[in-house]
Amino acid sequence: MQKNESSISFLEKQFQEKINNDIKIEPKDWMPEAYRNNLIRQMSQHAHSEIIGMQPEGNWVLRAPTLRAKKILLAKIQDEAGHGLYLYSATETLGIDRKEMIEQLQQGKAKYSSIFNYPTLNWADIGAVGWLVDGAAIVNQTMLARGSYGPYSRAMLRICKEEGFHQRQGYEIMAKMMAGNASQKEMAQDSLNRWWEPSLMMFGPHDSESTHSEQSMKWKIKVESNDNLRQRFINKTVDQAHHIGLTIPDKNLTYNKETRNWEISPINWEEFWNVVKGNGPCNRQRIAHHTKYHNEGQWVREAALVFAKKEMEIQ
Amino acid sequence: MNSTNNALYNYCLRLADNNLILGQRLAEWCSQGPTLEEDLALTNISLDLIGQAESFYEFATTFTEANCTADDLAFLRSEREFVNNVLVEQPNGDFAYTIMKQFLFSTFAKHLYTALANSSNQTICGLATKGLKEVNYHYMHSSQWLIRLGNGTDKSKEKIQFAANDLWCFTKDMFEMNSVDTLLIEQNITINLSTIYTPWKNDIEQVFKIATIDLPTDTNKIIGGIKGIHTEHLGHILCEMQYLQRAHPGAKW
Numbered sequence: 355m356q357k358n359e360s361s362i363s364f365l366e367k368q369f370q371e372k373i374n375n376d377i378k379i380e381p382k383d384w385m386p387e388a389y390r391n392n393l394i395r396q397m398s399q400h401a402h403s404e405i406i407g408m409q410p411e412g413n414w415v416l417r418a419p420t421l422r423a424k425k426i427l428l429a430k431i432q433d434e435a436g437h438g439l440y441l442y443s444a445t446e447t448l449g450i451d452r453k454e455m456i457e458q459l460q461q462g463k464a465k466y467s468s469i470f471n472y473p474t475l476n477w478a479d480i481g482a483v484g485w486l487v488d489g490a491a492i493v494n495q496t497m498l499a500r501g502s503y504g505p506y507s508r509a510m511l512r513i514c515k516e517e518g519f520h521q522r523q524g525y526e527i528m529a530k531m532m533a534g535n536a537s538q539k540e541m542a543q544d545s546l547n548r549w550w551e552p553s554l555m556m557f558g559p560h561d562s563e564s565t566h567s568e569q570s571m572k573w574k575i576k577v578e579s580n581d582n583l584r585q586r587f588i589n590k591t592v593d594q595a596h597h598i599g600l601t602i603p604d605k606n607l608t609y610n611k612e613t614r615n616w617e618i619s620p621i622n623w624e625e626f627w628n629v630v631k632g633n634g635p636c637n638r639q640r641i642a643h644h645t646k647y648h649n650e651g652q653w654v655r656e657a658a659l660v661f662a663k664k665e666m667e668i669q
Numbered sequence: 670m671n672s673t674n675n676a677l678y679n680y681c682l683r684l685a686d687n688n689l690i691l692g693q694r695l696a697e698w699c700s701q702g703p704t705l706e707e708d709l710a711l712t713n714i715s716l717d718l719i720g721q722a723e724s725f726y727e728f729a730t731t732f733t734e735a736n737c738t739a740d741d742l743a744f745l746r747s748e749r750e751f752v753n754n755v756l757v758e759q760p761n762g763d764f765a766y767t768i769m770k771q772f773l774f775s776t777f778a779k780h781l782y783t784a785l786a787n788s789s790n791q792t793i794c795g796l797a798t799k800g801l802k803e804v805n806y807h808y809m810h811s812s813q814w815l816i817r818l819g820n821g822t823d824k825s826k827e828k829i830q831f832a833a834n835d836l837w838c839f840t841k842d843m844f845e846m847n848s849v850d851t852l853l854i855e856q857n858i859t860i861n862l863s864t865i866y867t868p869w870k871n872d873i874e875q876v877f878k879i880a881t882i883d884l885p886t887d888t889n890k891i892i893g894g895i896k897g898i899h900t901e902h903l904g905h906i907l908c909e910m911q912y913l914q915r916a917h918p919g920a921k922w
C-alpha cells in the first residue's frame with residue numbers, strides 16, 4: 355500500500371516535470387486520472403461544439419442569397435463537421451469512444467459551447483457567427499495549441515488554419531451588408547447587437563470564478579487566463595467593427611490609452627449561467643435536433659454494419 | 670440572340686437547374702445525416718453540384734444581356750422558367766430515398782457528361798469533362814450505398830426497394846427532348862438522349878442486381894421539366910432559396 359502510494363507520487367512528479375519543461379503528453383504516457391478526465395471533458399465539449407454549431411449555420415444554407423455565399427457556407431459547415439470528427443478521434447486516444455461521448459451529449463452530461471444556444475435570425479447572423487464566434491475560437495484555439503496534451507495540441511494547430519478562413523468569410527458578409535442598402539445595414543447592426551455579448555461569454559467566467567482554471571493552468575491544459583483571451587478578442591474586434599461602420603452595443607465602451615485596451619461594461623453573467631444550465635433560447639431545440647436525426651439514422655448504421663459483417667464472412 | 674445561341678442558353682439552363690435543385694435538396698441533409706461521415710459526404714456532393722450549376726449559369730449569361738449574372742438566373746427566375754427534370758426536385762424522403770434519387774440521376778449525368786465531353790462546343794466540352802470526375806464519384810457513392818442497403822437488413826432492403834418503385838415514374842423525364850436538342854444535335858454540340866437510355870438502364874439493372882432489388886415495372890411517366898411543367902415541390906424549393914434576393918431587389922450580398 356505504502357509502496358504503491360509512493361510510486362504514484364513519483365509518477366506524478368515526473369509527469370509535472372515533463373509539463374513544466376513543455377514536453378507534450380502522449381496517449382500512452384502515464385497521466386493522473388484527473389488530468390485524463392479534465393481533458394476528456396474539455397475535448398469532447400469542444401468536439402460537440404463543432405457539431406452542434408452546424409445547426410445554427412445550417413439554418414441558412416438553403417436561403418443563402420448567392421451561389422457563392424451558399425458554396426462558402428456549405429464548405430464552412432463541412433469544415434466544422436471535419437473538426438468534430440477529428441476532435442472525437444483525438445478524444446478517443448484518452449480511452450472513451452465516440453458513441454459514449456454522443457450519449458453524454460444527448461443526456462446533457464456533456465456540454466457544448468453555449469453560444470450555439472442562440473438562434474440565427476437573419477442572414478447577417480451568418481456573418482456574425484463567422485466573424486465573432488470563429489474569431490473568438492481562433493483566439494482560444496491558438497492558446498490551446500500550446501497545451502500539454504499532444505493530440506489536442508496538434509488538432510488545434512490543424513484546425514486553426516481553417517478558422518482563419520471562417521472568420522474572414524464572416525467578416526466579409528458583414529462588410530458587404532454594411533456597404534449595402536438601409537435594410538442590410540440594419541440587419542448587420544441588429545445581428546452584432548445580439549451576438550456581441552454572447553461572444554464575449556465564450557471565453558468563460560472571470561478567472562476568479564472559474565472552477566477548472568487553476569488546475570488546468572498547472573497542467574497546461576490551458577496556458578492563458580479567460581480574461582486575457584477575452585481582452586485580446588475585444589481589442590481585435592472593436593477595431594474591425596468600427597472599420598465597417600458598426601457600433602459596438604455597449605455605451606460604456608472606452609479606449610484606455612495607458613493599457614491600450616478597449617474597456618467594456620460588466621458582462622451579464624446571470625444570463626451566461628442561465629444558458630449554461632439549459633435555459634437559453636435554443637438549448638432544447640439543439641439537443642432535440644441532434645437526437646432526432648441520430649435516431650432516424652439508426653437503421654442506416656445498422657444496415658451498414660450488417661452488410662460489412664456479411665462481406666467479412668464472404669472473404 | 671441567334672437560334673444556336675438561344676438553344677445553347679436553354680440547354681445550359683437545363684444542366685444548371687438540374688444541378689442546382691438537386692444540390693439544394695442535398696443541402697437539406699446538413700446536420701441531419703445518419704452519421705457525421707455521411708453528413709459530410711452528402712453536403713459535399715451538394716457543393717459539387719452547386720459549383721457545376723454556377724459554371725453552367727455563367728456560360729448561359731454569355732448569351733444574355735451584358736448585366737445578367739449567374740445569380741440572376743438562379744435566384745430571379747420563377748417556377749415555370751426552371752427547366753430541371755422533375756426527378757431532382759422530389760423531396761429527400763429518408764436516406765434510402767435520397768440515395769436512390771442520387772443514383773438514378775448520377776447514372777444519367779455520368780452518361781450525359783461522357784457524351785458531352787466530345788461536344789463540338791469547347792465550353793460544354795470543358796465543363797462536362799471537369800464535371801465528369803465529380804459525377805463519377807457521386808455515382809460510386811450512391812451505388813455503393815444502394816448495394817449496402819439492399820444487402821443490409823430487411824428494413825433497409827424494404828426502404829431502398831420502396832424508393833426505386835416510387836421514383837421510377839420520374840426517370841423518363843430525363844430523356845425528354847425538344848427543338849433545343851434537335852438544333853444542338855445537328856451541330857454535334859449535344860447528343861440524342863435516346864442513345865444513352867440503354868447504357869443508363871444497363872447500369873441501373875446491374876447495380877440493382879447486386880443490391881438484390883427488383884427493377885420497377887411502373888409504366889406511369891411524369892414528364893414536363895424541360896417545358897417548365899413541374900411537380901408542386903419546385904415552387905417551395907424556390908420560395909426558400911430565392912427569398913433574400915426577392916425580398917431585397919438589387920441588394921448586393
Ligand SMILES: [Fe+2]
Pocket residue numbers: 404433434437513517
Ligand atoms: Fe471549427
Ligand SMILES: [Fe+2]
Pocket residue numbers: 434488491516517520
Ligand atoms: Fe470554424
